[in-house]
Amino acid sequence: QVHLAQSGGGLVQPGGSLRVDCRASTVPNGDFEMGWYRQAPGKQRELVAALSHKNTDYADSVKGRFIISRGNFQGSVHLQMNNLQPNDTAVYYCAMKTLSATYWGQGTQVTVSS
Numbered sequence: 001q002v003h004l005a006q007s008g009g010g011l012v013q014p015g016g017s018l019r020v021d022c023r024a025s026t027v028p029n030g031d032f033e034m035g036w037y038r039q040a041p042g043k044q045r046e047l048v049a050a051l052s053h054k055n056t057d058y059a060d061s062v063k064g065r066f067i068i069s070r071g072n073f074q075g076s077v078h079l080q081m082n083n084l085q086p087n088d089t090a091v092y093y094c095a096m097k098t099l100s101a102t103y104w105g106q107g108t109q110v111t112v113s114s
Helices: none
Strands: 004-008 010-012 019-025 034-041 048-050 056-058 066-070 076-081 091-095 100-104 107-110
Touching: 004 056, 004 091, 004 107, 019 034, 019 107, 034 066, 034 076, 048 076, 056 066, 076 100
Parallel strands: 010 107
Antiparallel strands: 004 019, 019 076, 034 048, 034 091, 048 056, 066 076, 091 100, 091 107
16 A cells, blocks of 8 residues: 655745645555646546656646656655646645556645735
8 A cells, every 4th residue: 555645735826836745655566657636626637747757748738837756765756836827726636556556645735826
């Protein structure tokens, strides 16, 4: 069982920046992907950015503004969010996808408002 602990996020004005961090309790054997999803009120959860040893993917809505990166620990991942806009407001979830399971973090609120 993998536990994902999230930190960061908060309240920021439009055009501002925030960072969210995620650290896994353990790293599984074999290939795995780590990424960030978000869910706004009344909407489905959507992919924001994902990172594996082969690929880095971003949602079109965040390309050029958000940067996903791994930390020094292989099971850690960060999301730097720049030029945030009100429609970026959502609960952001860290995820780890292995060959057999998907693990989720507890969620972190990001609110963009003036």
